[in-house]
Amino acid sequence: MTEHVIEVRDLWHWYLRGTPLESVALRGASFTLAAGEIVGIMGHTGSGKSTLVQHFNGLLRPHQGSVRVFGTDLGDRRADPRSLRRRVGLVFQFPEQQLFDPTVGDDIAFGPRKLGCDRAEVRRRVTDAMTAVGLPFETFKDRYTFGLSGGEMRKVAVAGVLALEPEVLVLDEPTAGLDPRARRDLLTVLRTLHDERGTALVFVSHNMDEVAELVTRVDVLADGRTVLSGPVRDVFREGDRLRELGLGVPAATELAGALRDRGLDLRGDVLTIDDAVEAMWTSSSSPAA
Amino acid sequence: MDEFELSRSVTIGQFIPGTSVVHRLDPRAKLIGFVVIIAGVITASSYLGNAVAFGAVVLLVVLSGIPLRYLFGGIRPILPILVVYTVFNFLFLGNYDPTGSPVVFRTPVSLGPWEFAFTVTDNSIRQTVQGIFRIFDLILLSSLLTVTTPITALAKGIESLLAPFRRVKVPGHEIAMMLAIAYRFVPTVAEELERLMKAQASRGADFGRPGRLQFVQRTRQLVPVTVPLFVSAFRRAEDLILAMESRCYVGGAGRSAVDLGPLGRADWAALAVAAAFTLALWRTPFPW
Numbered sequence: 001m002t003e004h005v006i007e008v009r010d011l012w013h014w015y016l017r018g019t020p021l022e023s024v025a026l027r028g029a030s031f032t033l034a035a036g037e038i039v040g041i042m043g044h045t046g047s048g049k050s051t052l053v054q055h056f057n058g059l060l061r062p063h064q065g066s067v068r069v070f071g072t073d074l075g076d077r078r079a080d081p082r083s084l085r086r087r088v089g090l091v092f093q094f095p096e097q098q099l100f101d102p103t104v105g106d107d108i109a110f111g112p113r114k115l116g117c118d119r120a121e122v123r124r125r126v127t128d129a130m131t132a133v134g135l136p137f138e139t140f141k142d143r144y145t146f147g148l149s150g151g152e153m154r155k156v157a158v159a160g161v162l163a164l165e166p167e168v169l170v171l172d173e174p175t176a177g178l179d180p181r182a183r184r185d186l187l188t189v190l191r192t193l194h195d196e197r198g199t200a201l202v203f204v205s206h207n208m209d210e211v212a213e214l215v216t217r218v219d220v221l222a223d224g225r226t227v228l229s230g231p232v233r234d235v236f237r238e239g240d241r242l243r244e245l246g247l248g249v250p251a252a253t254e255l256a257g258a259l260r261d262r263g264l265d266l267r268g269d270v271l272t273i274d275d276a277v278e279a280m281w282t283s284s285s286s287p288a289a
Numbered sequence: 290m291d292e293f294e295l296s297r298s299v300t301i302g303q304f305i306p307g308t309s310v311v312h313r314l315d316p317r318a319k320l321i322g323f324v325v326i327i328a329g330v331i332t333a334s335s336y337l338g339n340a341v342a343f344g345a346v347v348l349l350v351v352l353s354g355i356p357l358r359y360l361f362g363g364i365r366p367i368l369p370i371l372v373v374y375t376v377f378n379f380l381f382l383g384n385y386d387p388t389g390s391p392v393v394f395r396t397p398v399s400l401g402p403w404e405f406a407f408t409v410t411d412n413s414i415r416q417t418v419q420g421i422f423r424i425f426d427l428i429l430l431s432s433l434l435t436v437t438t439p440i441t442a443l444a445k446g447i448e449s450l451l452a453p454f455r456r457v458k459v460p461g462h463e464i465a466m467m468l469a470i471a472y473r474f475v476p477t478v479a480e481e482l483e484r485l486m487k488a489q490a491s492r493g494a495d496f497g498r499p500g501r502l503q504f505v506q507r508t509r510q511l512v513p514v515t516v517p518l519f520v521s522a523f524r525r526a527e528d529l530i531l532a533m534e535s536r537c538y539v540g541g542a543g544r545s546a547v548d549l550g551p552l553g554r555a556d557w558a559a560l561a562v563a564a565a566f567t568l569a570l571w572r573t574p575f576p577w
Contacts, residue, residue, distance in 0.1 A: 016297055019359045020305045059293060059487045082495060090491040098488040100516035110513065114493035146520070160492050 005070060005168055005200060006033040006056055006088075012064035012224075013051050025051040027224040028065070033168065038194055038201040040211040040232065043221035044246040049204045050093065052221065053170050056202065057081060057088040086115060089166030093173050095157030096150060104130075104148070104156050105141030111164045129159040133189050151182030158189070169193065170202040175210060187214060212236065212250040212271040220245065233269040252276040293490070295483040300363030300432040302475035304439050310555070311353035312437045316446030317549065318556035322563040323434055329567030330426040335575035336415070339422040345566060346426045346433075353437050363432045364425060371421055378417045383408030435472055444469035449549055463540055470529070474522075481521055485514040 008031040014024050026048045033039050043049045054060045055067045058074050058081020067074040069084055092098065101107035108129055112122045127137045133155040145156065154174070161169065171190070175183045187210060193199045205211050211218055211232065218235045220228035222245045228235050236242070239249045239257060248254070256270035256279060265284045270276045280286055296303075306312075314322070326349075330342045350357055383392075384405065390412035398407045435443070444465040451461030486494075494513055552560075 016294065019297060019362070020356060021296075021303070054487065057491060059490060061292075085491055085493065090488075092484070092488045092491070095488065097521055098485055098513075098517050100513045110489075111493035114495065164493060 003035060004032050004068075005035050006031065006202075007068045008032070008052070008055065008065070009067075010065035011052070011055065011062050011067060013048075013055070013060060014063055015051075017063065025224055028226075029221060029224060030226045030229070031219055033200055033202060035167070036194075036198045036200050037217065038203065038215045040215035040218040041202065041204045041221060042206055042208075042211060042218060042247055044206070047221040048224040049221055050172055051224075053090065053172055053202060053204055056168070056170050057085045057090050059090070086164050087166055088168045088170060089161040089164050091158055091161050091169070091171045091174060093176065095161075095174075096153035099145050099153060099157060099160075102145055103141070104135070104143045104145050105137075107145055107156060108159045108163050111160060115164065125163045125165065126159075128165075129162040132162055132193060133159045134185060135159065151178055151185070154178060154182065154186070155189075158186070162193075166199070168200045168202065170204075172204045173206070174203070175205065175207065183210075190214060206247060208236075208248055208250040208253075209272075212253070220247065233271060236271060237268055293483050293487050295479050295486075296476060298362050298365045299476050299479040300360050300436060301428075302435050302440075302472040305355060305436050307354050307437065309352060309354040309437070310559075311349065311433065313555070314559055315549065315552050315556045316438050316442045317450055318552055318559055319434060319438060320443075320446050320450060322559050323430055325560070325563040325567050327427065327430060329570045330430075331423055333570055334419065336418065337575035338570060338573070339419050341575075342570060343422055343426055346429050350429060350433055353433060355433065355436055360429055360432050360436070364428055367424065367428070371424065374420060375417050378413050378420070379407060379409050380405070382413040382416060383410050388412050440469050440473050443472070445549055460540070462544065466540075474525070477525070478518070478522060482514060482518055485517050489513045 008029060011026050011029045011031075012024070013026040014022055016022050029048060029052050031039075031041070031052060041049050041052065051060065055062060055074065056069060058069070058079070061067075061077075062075045065075075070087055072079050072081075072084060074081065074084075099107050101110065105126055108126045109122050112125045117125065126141070130137045130140060135152065135155055140152075140156075145153070148156065158171075158174070169190075174190075175186055178186065190201060190203070191214065194201055201214075203211065203215055215232055217230065218228075218232045219226055220235060220242070227245065228238060228241065236249050236253050239253065242248055249257070250271050252270050252273050252275060256266050256268075256276055260266050260268075263285075267275075267279045267283075270279050311319075326345070330339075330346070333339050333342045347357065350360055383395075390410045392408060392410050393414065394409040396407050398405055438446075447468060448461050448465035451459055451464060455461055494510065
């Protein structure tokens with residue numbers, strides 16, 4: 001049996017509970033993450049994705065239901081979430097807005113310094129984090145933070161979290177608002193991080209293509225509840241259900257479906273362009289067959 | 290209570306729809322009425338008078354149907370200021386009390402090279418208690434005003450109240466617009482601050498850990514949130530300017546506006562009650 005790093009059961013959360021502005025954000029969400037896994041969370045705007053991930057490092061406490069992270073029960077008021085925040089790195093939506101230090105190096109060093117690392121260790125962590133996101137240390141460490149491009153600032157912000165060397169990295173819509181190239185770069189960075197360091201990833205997105213490409217398992221949230229959950233191929237088979245929830249399927253899946261409707265004999269689990277190409281060649285309707 | 294839920298304590302600038310008497314009053318009547326009551330509140334100079342004023346404010350809140358607990362949440366953030374206020378009153382007012390009121394308690398304090406007396410006099414207690422009451426009243430009243438009045442209605446009200454001063458070149462429309470924008474952004478900035486605190490906590494920042502009175506540490510902790518907060522405030526301001534200019538906004542000059550119409554019977558009644566209350570509060574000789 002695999003050890004679960006994050007385990008969320010029937011989680012409820014209300015914002016401004018007990019005031020006239022109270023609103024319920026989660027009504028029974030569930031989630032699990034095993035060590036070294038890549039899990040996606042999809043959902044319409046307002047479905048509770050961001051609220052859910054903020055429970056993973058104890059920024060929010062469960063109002064009902066249970067959240068266990070690395071064996072710590074966050075429902076327990078006495079549990080100190082600060083030690084968890086080093087192990088579970090959370091990258092917020094539009095993280096470039098949280099940069100504050102004039103130089104890139106110092107901004108990334110914020111976390112390690114807070115952890116009490118010595119100079120050499122801070123330097124090592126900053127160098128590693130910058131290399132991981134593809135910003136060469138020597139060229140970028142003294143650059144002016146607020147003079148960088150949007151994509152570069154996003155990378156600096158991700159590096160700022162990576163410098164904590166978390167075992168789990170949670171990213172809330174990390175590619176939103178990036179141009180296609182920066183988007184590609186970031187996905188590659190994440191993939192490498194997982195493959196080389198074994199970092200578990202939680203990837204929140206409503207871009208189906210990115211989810212299909214990066215993750216192995218996916219949870220779908222709607223209206224604060226987990227409505228679909230499973231291996232990414234199984235979830236994307238439920239095209240109609242996903243469309244009903246205001247989501248969709250990856251472009252390649254969409255295309256394969258359209259071709260199947262026209263009578264072509266194609267597999268049902270096409271997710272990426274590569275899948276589609278392969279499915280075409282191996283199809284019984286293919287001239288190659 | 291959630292660690293980072295700041296919006297809970299920001300009750301100014303947050304409109305909560307409703308159908309109570311307080312909600313339905315004309316914004317002009319509400320503004321004048323509140324100013325009149327505030328005048329009453331700050332001239333009350335006896336314990337009983339302050340208690341009565343506070344009672345009246347609480348009654349208004351009850352009438353509005355807004356839960357008292359919610360508005361009291363707005364007082365929480367200023368509690369540290371009230372503590373400082375009390376200490377200073379005792380330190381300075383007590384030692385140099387011009388009224389020569391009787392000393393209740395006195396003890397010498399030495400802080401390194403400084404030696405002074407911590408003196409509590411009858412008058413300094415009075416000043417402190419009244420000050421705290423007044424601040425409570427003011428916060429509750431101003432929260433109540435914005436909580437029960439949509440910001441556009443409030444702006445309209447201010448503009449029309451300032452209209453007579455246009456002759457002496459008072460830019461009524463601009464002032465109303467500025468106030469409306471400022472109020473409107475209070476909850477937005479609070480949300481932004483909350484988001485930033487969470488984001489920085491996620492990368493190792495540690496809020497609220499040092500003792501409540503370790504001001505230097507607390508201030509230093511705020512750098513990672515204040516810098517991005519200002520950056521985003523300026524960005525928001527620029528976006529707003531752009532949005533206003535692209536709709537050809539030119540201020541009040543030649544701008545037509547929805548007429549608020551004459552005040553209704555309820556409005557006049559509310560004004561009369563407010564005026565009567567303030568007069569009564571002012572004239573009544575409270576025993577203590």
